[in-house]
Amino acid sequence: MHIQEWLETVPAISVYALVGVVIGLESLGIPLPGEIVLVSAALLASGHDGINPWILGACASAGAIIGDSIGYAIGRKGGRPLLARLGGKFPKHFGESQIALAERSFQKWGMWAVFFGRFVALLRIFAGPLAGVLHMPYWKFLIANVFGGIVWAGGTTAVIYSVGIVAEAWLKRFSYLGLVAAVLIGVTSMLVLKSRAKKMAARTSSAPAPDAGIVPAAD
Numbered sequence: 001m002h003i004q005e006w007l008e009t010v011p012a013i014s015v016y017a018l019v020g021v022v023i024g025l026e027s028l029g030i031p032l033p034g035e036i037v038l039v040s041a042a043l044l045a046s047g048h049d050g051i052n053p054w055i056l057g058a059c060a061s062a063g064a065i066i067g068d069s070i071g072y073a074i075g076r077k078g079g080r081p082l083l084a085r086l087g088g089k090f091p092k093h094f095g096e097s098q099i100a101l102a103e104r105s106f107q108k109w110g111m112w113a114v115f116f117g118r119f120v121a122l123l124r125i126f127a128g129p130l131a132g133v134l135h136m137p138y139w140k141f142l143i144a145n146v147f148g149g150i151v152w153a154g155g156t157t158a159v160i161y162s163v164g165i166v167a168e169a170w171l172k173r174f175s176y177l178g179l180v181a182a183v184l185i186g187v188t189s190m191l192v193l194k195s196r197a198k199k200m201a202a203r204t205s206s207a208p209a210p211d212a213g214i215v216p217a218a219d
Contacts (some may be wrong), residue, residue, distance in 0.1 A: 011050075012051045015044070015051055015056070016051075016055055018037065018041075019041050019056060019059055019060050020059040020060060020062055020063035022034050022063070023037070023060050023063035023067065023153065024066055024067030024070075025067060026067065027064050027067030027071060027124065027127070027128055027149075028068070028070050028074070028128060028129075029071045029074070029125055029128060030125075034064075035124075038060050038156055038160075039156065039160050041056055041060075042056065043160055043164045045157075045164070046160070046161045046164025046165050047164060053157055053158070056161075057153060057154040057157035058154075060154070061149050061150045062149075063153070064118070064149035065145055065146055065150075068114075068128035068141075069128065071128025071132065072128045072129070072131050072132040072138070072145075073132060074128075074129055074132065075130060075131065075132025076132035076135065077132070078129075078132075099130075102123055102126040102130050103130065103134070105117070105123060106131065111141070111144040112144070114127050114136075114144035114145055115147060115148040117148070118148040118149065118151070118152035118153075119152060127145075128145070
């Protein structure tokens with residue numbers, strides 16, 4: 001069953017909880033399809049009066065922020081041995097090359113890596129735990145985490161929900177051509193930040209590691 005079809009069979013409060021939990025676990029460092037779940041739920045809300053997009057966006061944002069904060073605490077306590085253990089269990093997500101790319105991004109961009117990491121699947125999983133492993137000052141991490149979580153989760157919800165509403169209205173008035181146009185416009189606008197974040201990650205991966213980075217602080 002398609003995920004959106006399954007979401008239609010559960011109560012609204014379960015949708016809110018599912019979105020918050022999945023995004024929270026993904027932000028904590030567990031490879032889960034958080035963005036797919038959020039997009040599906042936002043589309044469902046656009047055609048389902050029982051699902052409030054504001055509550056949905058708030059739950060998604062809360063899950064992202066809380067999950068990243070827990071991931072930060074785990075990473076700070078577990079250190080690099082934690083990344084090594086995760087690499088053994090999830091080599092496709094926590095392999096040496098993925099860890100090296102994420103670490104270079106953090107060393108070069110600092111807080112911005114946490115913020116823009118929300119828009120890149122790899123960095124979204126790594127952001128919290130890696131910031132903790134590298135002992136990024138928590139206040140810096142918290143600022144980037146809160147703003148990144150709200151912009152990504154809230155923004156994605158708003159854009160996809162708006163696309164669904166417009167697409168439904170156009171579909172009634174015109175045809176599937178209107179639906180295609182609405183989806184293209186909405187997706188294009190949503191991908192602007194994601195494109196910038198991916199370019200940042202690509203530049204970081206091809207550049208040599210800088211001399212100055214995040215220096216582990218003494219506990």
